[in-house]
Each structure stands twice: as C-alpha cells, then as structure tokens.
Amino acid sequence: MIDRTQAPELHLIDRLEIASPEIAHLDNGIPVYMFNSGKLDIAKIDFLFDAGSRYQQHPLTARFANKMLSEGTQSYSAFQIAEHMDYYGAYLGKMAFKDTSVVSISLLNKHLEQVLPVLAEIINQPTFPEKELLNLAKRGKQAFIDDQQKVSELAAMHFNQQVFGKNHSYGKLIEANDFDHLNAEYLRDFHQQYYLPDTCKIVVSGKLPETLLPLLNQHFGTSKSTTTLNSSFGNFSLDSGSKKDFIPMPKSVQSAIRIGGISISKSHADYHKLFILNAILGGYFGSRLMKNIREDKGFTYGIYSALVSFQQSGMFFIITEVGSGVCHKAIDEIYGELKKLREEPVSLHEIDLVRKYLSGGILRSFDGPFQTSERFKNLLELNIDFKNYYANLINTLNTITPEQLLETAQNYLVEGTMFELVVGKKMES
Amino acid sequence: MIDYSQFMLENGLQVIVSTDTATPMVAFNILYNVGAKDEHPDKTGFAHLFEHLMFGGSVNIPSYDEPLQKAGGENNAFTNNDFTNYYMSIPRQNLDTAFWLESDRMLDLAFSEKSLDVQRQVVIEEFKQRYLNQPYGDFWMLMRPFVYKAHPYQWSTIGKDISHIENATMDDVRTFYHKFYHPKNAIVSVVGNITEAEVRSLCNTWFAPIIKGEPYMRNIPKEPMQHERRNLSVERDVPFDMICKAFHMCARMDNDYYATDMLSDILSNGNSSRLYNTLVKEKKLFSEVDAHISGDIEEGLFIFSGKLIKGITMEQAEAAIDEEIERIKNIPIPEHELNKIKNKIESNMIFSNESILNRALKLAISTLLGDTEMVNTETEKYLQVTAADIQQMANNILIDSNCSALYYHAKK
Numbered sequence: 001m002i003d004r005t006q007a008p009e010l011h012l013i014d015r016l017e018i019a020s021p022e023i024a025h026l027d028n029g030i031p032v033y034m035f036n037s038g039k040l041d042i043a044k045i046d047f048l049f050d051a052g053s054r055y056q057q058h059p060l061t062a063r064f065a066n067k068m069l070s071e072g073t074q075s076y077s078a079f080q081i082a083e084h085m086d087y088y089g090a091y092l093g094k095m096a097f098k099d100t101s102v103v104s105i106s107l108l109n110k111h112l113e114q115v116l117p118v119l120a121e122i123i124n125q126p127t128f129p130e131k132e133l134l135n136l137a138k139r140g141k142q143a144f145i146d147d148q149q150k151v152s153e154l155a156a157m158h159f160n161q162q163v164f165g166k167n168h169s170y171g172k173l174i175e176a177n178d179f180d181h182l183n184a185e186y187l188r189d190f191h192q193q194y195y196l197p198d199t200c201k202i203v204v205s206g207k208l209p210e211t212l213l214p215l216l217n218q219h220f221g222t223s224k225s226t227t228t229l230n231s232s233f234g235n236f237s238l239d240s241g242s243k244k245d246f247i248p249m250p251k252s253v254q255s256a257i258r259i260g261g262i263s264i265s266k267s268h269a270d271y272h273k274l275f276i277l278n279a280i281l282g283g284y285f286g287s288r289l290m291k292n293i294r295e296d297k298g299f300t301y302g303i304y305s306a307l308v309s310f311q312q313s314g315m316f317f318i319i320t321e322v323g324s325g326v327c328h329k330a331i332d333e334i335y336g337e338l339k340k341l342r343e344e345p346v347s348l349h350e351i352d353l354v355r356k357y358l359s360g361g362i363l364r365s366f367d368g369p370f371q372t373s374e375r376f377k378n379l380l381e382l383n384i385d386f387k388n389y390y391a392n393l394i395n396t397l398n399t400i401t402p403e404q405l406l407e408t409a410q411n412y413l414v415e416g417t418m419f420e421l422v423v424g425k426k427m428e429s
Numbered sequence: 430m431i432d433y434s435q436f437m438l439e440n441g442l443q444v445i446v447s448t449d450t451a452t453p454m455v456a457f458n459i460l461y462n463v464g465a466k467d468e469h470p471d472k473t474g475f476a477h478l479f480e481h482l483m484f485g486g487s488v489n490i491p492s493y494d495e496p497l498q499k500a501g502g503e504n505n506a507f508t509n510n511d512f513t514n515y516y517m518s519i520p521r522q523n524l525d526t527a528f529w530l531e532s533d534r535m536l537d538l539a540f541s542e543k544s545l546d547v548q549r550q551v552v553i554e555e556f557k558q559r560y561l562n563q564p565y566g567d568f569w570m571l572m573r574p575f576v577y578k579a580h581p582y583q584w585s586t587i588g589k590d591i592s593h594i595e596n597a598t599m600d601d602v603r604t605f606y607h608k609f610y611h612p613k614n615a616i617v618s619v620v621g622n623i624t625e626a627e628v629r630s631l632c633n634t635w636f637a638p639i640i641k642g643e644p645y646m647r648n649i650p651k652e653p654m655q656h657e658r659r660n661l662s663v664e665r666d667v668p669f670d671m672i673c674k675a676f677h678m679c680a681r682m683d684n685d686y687y688a689t690d691m692l693s694d695i696l697s698n699g700n701s702s703r704l705y706n707t708l709v710k711e712k713k714l715f716s717e718v719d720a721h722i723s724g725d726i727e728e729g730l731f732i733f734s735g736k737l738i739k740g741i742t743m744e745q746a747e748a749a750i751d752e753e754i755e756r757i758k759n760i761p762i763p764e765h766e767l768n769k770i771k772n773k774i775e776s777n778m779i780f781s782n783e784s785i786l787n788r789a790l791k792l793a794i795s796t797l798l799g800d801t802e803m804v805n806t807e808t809e810k811y812l813q814v815t816a817a818d819i820q821q822m823a824n825n826i827l828i829d830s831n832c833s834a835l836y837y838h839a840k841k
Contacts, residue, residue, distance in 0.1 A: 002634060004489035004536070007496050008529050011522035014453040039451060040779055070700075078710070082700035087769045089776025108776055135710060138738065142716040145668045146736075149564040251666065254554070254562045286498050298550025301558050321558050353499055360501020360520050367452050368783065 010356070016363055018390050019372060021203070024213055026221030028197050032213065033376065035205040035369040041109045043206035044370055045216075046377055047123060051101040051194035054169035054234035054312075058186050059178040064136065065187040065194075066096040069103060071132035073121040078132050081118060090115045092122075098170055099311040100381045101194075109209050120219035126191060128184045141179035148176075151249055151256035151423040152321055158247060159258045159421050163315065165239025170310055198225035201380060205373035236312050238262075240419070247423040255327040255424025259334055260317025261417050265309035267384055272396035273408040274307065274316075279354050280346060280405070281305050281337060281413075282318055286357070288337050289318065297333070299326045309382055316412065324425040331420070338418075341409035345402035355397055362394070431788055431804050434625045435796070438632060440641040441613030445792045445801060446628045447620040449785060454518045455621030457527040458789035459535075460797060462616070463609035464511040465588075466581040466649055466727070474588020477508040478552050478597055479605055483515065485544030488537035493530055500526040508586050511726040512797060518786055521622040525631060532635035535615065538606055545599060552594050556587050564667040565837065575661050576675050576730060576833045580652035611642025618792040620785045652677070652728060659833040664840050669716065671837040672746050673734040676826050681726045682798055687810050688818040689722060689731060689826065694770045695762060695819065696720040696733075696753065701769070703753055704735075714741050714749050726798065731826055743836050758823045762816040774811045 021033035053062040070085075070092060071078040085092050088111040093104035103123055107115055147153040157173060164171025202216065249255075264271055275283075282289035282305030289303045303320035322330040366372050379386050433447040468475045483506070484493050497504055497517065504517035519527050560566045569585050577583035588594055617636070619628050655677055679685045697704045697720040704718045718735035737746050781787055788804075795803040 001638075004529070004533055007490075008523075008525040010500055010526070013501050013520035013522050037451070038783075040783060042779060042783070079701060079706060082706075083769070086699040086701040086773055087765075089772040089774075091776075091780075106780065108779060132710075135713060138713075139709070139716040142669055142736065142739070146564055149668065151562060252562055253557045284498070286494050294551055295547060298547040299554070301551060301555040321554075321562070323554055323557065353495065356501050357498040357503075360498075361503065363453050363501065363520055364503060364518055367454055367785075370783065 013359060013363060016366060016390070016394065018366070018387055020387055021373075021376060026202075026217045028221050028224055030197055030200045030202055030220060032202045032204060032216060033373075033380070034208060035203075035373045035376070036208040037369045038207045041207055042107065043109055043112070043204060043208055043212070044104060044106045044373065046203040046373070047103045048201045048203070048377065048381060049101050049195050050099065050199040050229055050231060051190070052097045052099040054098055055194055056190060058181070058183070059172070059174055060182055061186050061190045062101060063096045064133065064140075064182055065128075065190045066094050066101045066103070067136060068128050068133060068187055069094060069122045069126045069191075071136065072127045072129040074125040074127060075121060076118060078129070081122065084118050085115070088115050092119075097381075109207065112209070112212065112215055116215050116219045123195065123220070124223055128187045128191070130184050133182060133184050133187070137179045137182045141176055144174065144176055144179065151252055151254060152319075154247055154249070155256035155258045155319070155421055155423045158245070158423075159260075159317065159419070162241040162245050162421055163261055163419050164313075165237075165241065167235055167239055169234035169236060170313060171239075193227055194229070196225040196227065196229060197223050199229050203373050203377050203380065205369035207369075234312065243418070244420045245422075246426075247421070248426055249424050250426070252424045253324055254321045255324050255422050255427070256319075256321050257327065257331060257334070258317055258319055258421045259331070259418055260305075260315060261419050263307060263314045263316035263412060265314030266379065266382055266389065267309075268314075270408060270411070272393045273400060273404055274412050275393070276354065276358065276397060276400055277341065277405050277408050277413070278305055278307050278316070279358055280350065281341060284354075284357060286353070288340075289334065292337060293320065293322075293330055293333055297326075297329075299323060299330045311382060327422060327424065327427050331422075335415060338409075338413050338415060341413055342406070346405045348402065351400060351402065351405070355400075358397055359394075362390070431782060431792065433792060433801070433804075435801055436629065438612065438637050440637065440639055442632070442636050442639075443616045443796055444628065444632055445616070445618040445796055446623070446625045447618075447788060447792060448622070448624055449620060450622050452621050452785055453521060454785060455521045455524050455527070455619060455623050456516065456518050456785040456789040457524070457531070458514065458516045458618045458620075458786070458793045459531050460515075460616045460618075460793040461513045461609060462614045462645070462797060463513055464509055465584060465586040466510050467609070467647065468581065468584075470581070470584075472593055472597070472601060473584045473590070474552070474586070474594045475597065475601065475605055476513055477586045477588070478548065478594055479602065480506050480508045480513050480515075481548040481552055482538070482544060482602060483534055485541055485548065486539035487530075487534035488539060490530060490533050491539065493534065496526060497530060502527065510582055510586060514790065514793065516786055516790065524619075524623060524627075528631045528635040531617075532639065535610060535612065535636070536639050540599060540603060542599065545597070545602060549594055549597060552587075553591055556591055556594070560585075560587060565665075565671060567665070568671075568673070568837070571661070571663060572673065572675060572835060575659065575835065576677075577652055579650040580727065581649055582652070582725060582727070582729075607642070609645060612636065612639050613642055613644050616793045616796050618789045618796070620789040620792065655831050655833070658829045660836070661834070662836040662838060664838045667837070667839050669739060670737040670741075670743060670746075670839050671734065672737065672743055672750070673732065673835040673837070674747070674750060675733075675833045675835075676731045676828075676831045678722060678729055678731045678826050680728050681724065682800075685822060688814045688822045691770055691774075691811065691814055692757070692819050692822050693720045693722050693731065694773065695757065695766060698770065698773060703757075704750075707753060708735065708749050712749055714738060714746055743838075747834070754823065754827045757820065758827065762819055764816065767816050767819075771812055775808060778808045
C-alpha cells in the first residue's frame with residue numbers, strides 16, 4: 001500500500017533554455033525577431049510602434065488611430081478588410097497602450113500570401129473615414145458609460161490619475177465627452193507621425209515558412225519614415241492627487257479597493273527582487289493577501305498585487321473587490337500585510353515555495369513559440385535585453401535571501417508613499 | 430490531428446493520454462460528470478460551491494495548493510451546467526504530485542468546517558462581483574427561468590439565490606461528494622511530455638485502489654416544447670437598453686448541432702458577419718450585437734442579444750433583428766459566405782489545439798460526450814454542412830412560437 005500522507009519526492013525541473021530569436025532586417029531597416037518552433041502550420045506576426053497614448057495631443061487619439069487602421073484603406077473598405085481576414089481565417093488584433101501600439105495577425109501559414117498585402121495597407125495606408133469614426137466613437141462612448149457603472153473599472157481608470165496627476169501622460173483620465181471630440185484629421189496626423197518604419201519592430205512566431213521573410217520584405221520593407229520620433233515626448237512631471245480618495249457608488253454591494261503607487265520598472269536593478277516579493281504578497285493563488293483576505297476571512301472572491309512597467313516609470317498596486325461591510329477591515333489587513341513584509345523576514349520555507357512555484361511558472365510562460373514571443377515582446381517594448389533579463393531573474397530567484405526581501409520591502413513597499421482609492425458605498429467609520 | 434490512447438481502470442475511471450515531447454510540461458485534466466443541472470431545485474449553486482471546497486484539503490493531504498505550487502504547478506477549475514472541470518499544468522518531472530493530489534481528493538475529502546464557512550463567504554462575494562455588482566449582471570439570472578420551465582438549466586451555476594449557498598450544510602456537502610466524486614463518474618486526460626506507459630503506471634498506483642462508487646443515474650426532466658412566444662420586460666439601473674431573443678435548439682450530439690452553430694457564425698462571427706455589418710455599421714441601431722449558441726450538452730439555446738444605441742426603440746431594434754432572420758430563412762446563403770465560415774472554423778480548430786491544456790480539456794469533454802475521436806472528426810462534420818442545411822436550421826429554430834424575448838430597459 002502506498003502511504004498517501006507522504007508527498008512524492010520533488011524532482012529538479014528542466015532548466016529553462018531561453019531561445020534567442022533569430023534576427024533579420026527588412027530593406028528599410030525594420031528589425032524582424034523570429035521564434036521558429038512548433039508543430040502546427042500557424043504563425044503570429046506582431047508589429048510594434050512607438051505610438052502609445054503618451055504621444056497624443058488630444059485624448060483618445062492613440063486608441064482610435066489604432067482601432068481605425070482596419071476601417072478603411074486606399075484600396076479597401078472596412079467591410080472588404082473584415083471580409084478578407086474572415087475569409088482566410090486570420091485573426092487581426094489591435095491594441096494601443098501607454099507607450100506603444102501593436103497590430104497583430106494570427107493565421108494559417110498557407111494564407112500568408114493572401115493576407116499580408118491587405119495587412120500592409122492597414123498599417124501603411126489607412127484613410128480614417130469619417131463615417132466609420134463616427135460609428136466607432138459613438139459605440140466607444142456607450143461602452144465607456146457602461147464601464148462607469150463598474151466599481152473595478154472606475155477604480156482602474158481613476159487610480160492612475162491619482163498617482164501620476166491629471167496632466168501626466170500616464171495619469172490622464174478619459175471623459176465621456178472626449179469621444180465627441182474625436183477628429184479624423186488628428187488620427188491621420190498621428191498615424192503619419194508615429195506609425196513609422198523607423199520605430200517599427202516585427203516579432204514573428206510559429207512554424208515559420210521560408211517564404212515569410214521575403215513576403216514581409218515585399219510588403220513592409222520598402223516604406224521609409226517621413227519624420228523622426230521624439231522619444232521623450234510626453235508630460236512626465238508628477239502632479240499626484242490626494243493620498244486617500246473615495247468615489248461614491250451608493251448602490252454598490254461591493255467596494256473596489258486599489259492601494260499602491262509609483263514603483264521601479266523592469267529596467268531597474270532591484271526589479272527582480274521586488275518581483276519575487278510581489279509574488280509573496282499577492283502575485284499568485286498562494287500569496288499572503290489571497291490566503292489572508294480570501295482563504296481565511298472570506299472578504300473577497302479575489303485579491304492580487306501587481307507590478308506594471310512603462311518606458312518612463314512603473315507602478316505597484318493591490319487590487320480587489322470586497323463586500324461593502326468589510327471594506328475597512330480589508331484595508332487594515334492589506335496595510336498589515338505590507339507592514340509584516342517590512343518588519344519580519346520571510347521564512348526560508350516560504351521563499352523555497354515561491355521559488356519553486358515561480359520556476360514552474362517561468363517554464364510554463366516559455367512553453368511554445370507564441371508564449372515565448374509574448375515574453376520577448378513585453379521586454380522589447382521597454383527596450384530591455386531579453387536573455388539578460390531572464391538570466392538575472394532566474395539567478396535572483398535561486399539566490400534571494402530573507403534579508404534582501406526585507407530590505408526590498410523597506411525600500412519599495414513604504415506605506416507613506418502609497419495611494420489608496422475606494423469605489424463603492426460610503427464606509428462607516 | 431491529436432494522437433491519443435485511452436484505457437479504463439477496473440473501478441471505471443476513464444483515462445486518455447496524448448504525448449507531446451515539444452513541451453517541458455504536462456497538462457492534467459480531471460472532469461467530473463456533475464454540473465448545476467444535477468442539483469436539487471432547493472439547493473442550487475452546489476456543484477460550484479463544491480468545486481471551491483475541493484481545494485480545502487483531502488483525507489491525507491491538509492493543503493491542496495501548497496504541494497502543487499512546490500512542484501511548480503499551476504491549477505484552476507470551473508463549473509458549468511453540465512460538468513465540473515479541474516485542470517493543472519505541471520513540469521513533467523513532477524507529474525506524480527498531480528496524481529497524488531487528485532487521487533486523494535477523489536478518495537475522500539477533509540470536510541473542514543472552516544473551509545465550508547470561508548468558501549460560502551467567498552462564493553457569496555463571487556455572486557456579488559459577477560452578478561449583482563455589474564450592469565446587466567443579472568441577465569442570465571433572468572433569462573434561465575424565463576426560457577426553461579422544467580429543465581434544470583433554469584438556474585445558473587452560481588445558483589438561483591444567495592440563500593441556497595448561505596444555507597449549505599456539511600451534510601449536504603458530504604452527500605454531494607459521495608454521490609458524484611468517484612472513479613466511475615470521472616474522466617482523466619493527460620497531455621504533454623509523458624508516455625502512455627508512465628501514465629498507466631501512475632494511474633495504477635494512485636487511482637486504481639479507489640473503490641468504485643455507486644453509478645450515478647442521471648434522471649432530469651426534459652424541457653417541454655415551447656408552443657407560444659414569451660415576452661418579459663424588466664427595468665434596471667443601467668445606462669442603455671438591451672434586447673435578447675432566445676430560441677430552443679438541439680443538443681450537443683445531435684447532427685443538427687453543426688449547421689446550427691454555423692448559422693450563428695454566418696450571423697455573427699467576425700467583423701464581416703451579417704449582424705455587425707447591417708445592424709451596427711449600416712443601420713446604426715446597436716452598439717454591440719451578437720448571435721451565439723449556448724453549447725450545452727442537452728437541448729440548448731440559440732441567442733440573439735444586443736445593446737441599443739441611445740434613442741433607438743426596442744421595436745426598431747427587434748424589427749431589424751427579425752429582418753435578418755427572415756433574410757437567412759428565405760434567401761440562399763452565397764457560396765463565398767459559406768466557405769468563409771468553413772475557413773474560419775478550420776483555422777479556429779487548429780489554433781485551439783496549440784495549448785496542451787486546451788487539448789486535454791477537449792479530450793475530456795469529447796470522452797464525456799461518448800466519442801473521444803470527435804476531437805479529430807469535428808472539423809470534417811462542419812465542412813460537410815451545406816448552405817441548405819443552415820437555411821433549414823434557421824427555418825426550424827428561429828420561429829416566433831419558439832422565441833423568448835427579454836426587454837431589458839434602462840431606468841429613465
């Protein structure tokens with residue numbers, strides 16, 4: 001009979017072999033990073049541009065310039081583009097972030113030749129038709145107004161402004177009437193200024209056919225930049241709001257809580273230590289916040305902490321939605337957990353647990369070409385060297401001590417620097 | 430194409446293995462053949478609450494999560510109206526930890542009062558977060574009892590009412606566990622860097638000693654045919670009006686399922702689909718609109734739903750949806766449009782096979798449905814559907830006497 005009370009012996013897991021991408025350049029200099037593996041004849045191509053919201057002069061320009069790329073080009077209408085992509089079973093993705101904007105396509109390799117010419121028009125020759133913009137803006141406004149009913153969305157939107165300030169490029173809040181002032185001319189200008197071959201980077205992953213690179217060159221390798229990018233563009237002077245803020249939602253049965261502030265980004269030498277500390281605090285299901293506030297007290301369905309990196313800054317925050325009646329108690333517990341990390345060394349047992357968990361997580365996050373290219377892209381956006389970053393992370397993970405974690409908490413999880421936002425029913429106090 | 434092998438242990442546990450040496454990981458999926466439809470009408474939300482309790486420790490192992498995290502694994506679970514599914518991915522070297530943990534919680538649970546107390550609270554907060562504290566969050570809570578009069582699909586997995594969860598007792602928990610959580614009522618699928626022989630050996634060690642339980646005989650009421658159109662109007666504190674029209678459709682294993690699924694694709698899959706282009710872009714009546722099938726194992730629903738642009742009336746919105754319904758019922762679907770949908774299905778099938786977790790889930794579900802090979806034959810079934818088949822489905826299903834319409838008004 002087996003003894004079920006004894007855990008099976010744990011084994012050393014595979015060492016992560018960090019695959020460096022193969023790098024090529026198109027004729028106009030655009031770098032192409034290639035992760036060539038996998039068994040299925042499929043590929044994903046990502047186009048990254050320094051065309052995030054920090055470069056915009058008017059609210060929503062970056063987002064709608066990105067959204068509108070596929071709403072009409074020199075030769076194709078919005079419908080023709082959609083029809084073409086659907087016909088070839090290709091998934092077109094578009095996202096605008098704070099620093100960058102991305103256009104992605106996922107498709108079966110056998111359709112590359114049909115899909116890439118249309119994709120090239122989307123990226124290089126969009127026309128931003130007024131009629132389509134009006135429709136998108138109106139619908140965008142309705143979705144925005146819907147979101148204003150959700151405590152978590154409201155908290156997410158307002159927290160950045162509270163931390164960075166209302167004129168800061170990472171803090172600026174969107175308002176409903178911004179959707180009424182969208183202007184196709186702004187979008188055309190923005191596209192012309194920021195969707196530049198000079199700042200474009202291409203990341204491809206999947207089982208890549210030989211024909212891919214020549215095809216990319218044919219369709220994306222001839223355009224030249226007409227302007228140069230001012231990469232320091234944006235307003236980064238801090239103008240933070242009050243440390244504690246409250247947005248009333250009187251009918252709400254739960255309150256959204258955000259606590260956090262400005263933090264270091266992935267390019268900082270201490271980042272990996274803070275990354276591990278964050279995991280211990282609220283970065284996984286077995287984290288302290290989850291164990292305390294969900295699994296012991298039952299105050300919430302979920303609570304997490306996160307680190308976010310921008311090119312010019314970084315953020316740390318804790319996020320949860322709790323029953324209206326226990327909001328005060330939950331906030332006290334959150335500060336209590338932060339204090340504990342600043343005052344008591346993390347046990348070797350807990351370090352060992354989180355080390356093993358994160359090692360498995362890293363292995364998992366590199367499983368297959370698409371996962372790997374996703375990790376790569378995140379660092380490319382921040383101009384951080386991929387191999388170094390992961391070699392350092394793995395090294396830090398293997399050597400981190402309780403003392404280092406204590407010091408990291410004392411440096412980066414300081415209560416006095418934290419902002420607090422509650423969205424919900426007025427708390428009894 | 431997914432290569433796999435399957436076998437059954439003497440205690441009735443079904444096992445499917447698929448080897449993939451390109452990954453350092455293994456996906457381990459265990460599906461229990463119990464969903465919200467198996468609940469007593471006065472104790473709804475139980476299958477889902479129970480899913481939470483499965484993480485509260487088992488007879489020999491006080492904590493489920495910690496040993497798994499130590500092994501570098503990651504796990505989660507979900508419950509729907511048809512089944513409950515637990516899944517994890519774990520580095521291949523530590524797969525025995527997965528078998529140890531999963532077999533122990535199939536053997537017996539710890540049944541801790543503390544765990545029940547806390548998870549009741551957690552599920553109540555989940556109820557609030559997902560259903561009460563979101564605009565339109567009560568949509569399914571309204572729809573289900575409106576559309577289903579006899580079948581237990583009439584309640585959501587979260588339950589009919591918070592009180593059912595509040596009142597759950599330890600006795601209820603034990604009874605539920607013994608009825609549903611045993612080898613005969615479970616399917617294990619393992620996909621990744623592992624051989625069939627290794628999985629067989631792990632199964633023999635960990636699962637084979639578990640005693641065969643009493644087979645569960647599912648006996649749930651059939652939904653009677655709907656003969657009359659139903660209307661329901663509600664007013665809620667939301668910014669915009671919403672309309673929904675639901676129609677009863679066939680079960681998952683019915684041959685008509687594929688044509689019905691494609692009918693929803695023609696109407697609403699992708700930015701070139703009919704509803705998006707006609708109702709959102711041309712007529713500007715909706716901010717978003719959708720037609721989809723519920724995908725349930727038993728007779729399910731074909732659902733239209735849309736949020737209205739401010740100023741548009743419910744009558745205008747419904748008339749436009751009805752016009753699209755009439756169009757597809759009466760005018761043959763062009764070949765190009767049919768091919769487009771088929772290409773999309775092919776692409777979607779291939780992309781969905783990329784992740785090992787997804788493959789493991791598909792193998793488990795198709796086994797539950799009684800045809801594991803479905804994972805490889807379904808694409809072909811879709812490709813065989815003709816334009817006339819799809820049109821036929823529209824004419825069979827999208828008729829007024831089969832329609833339940835919900836008018837969700839924004840409070841003025």
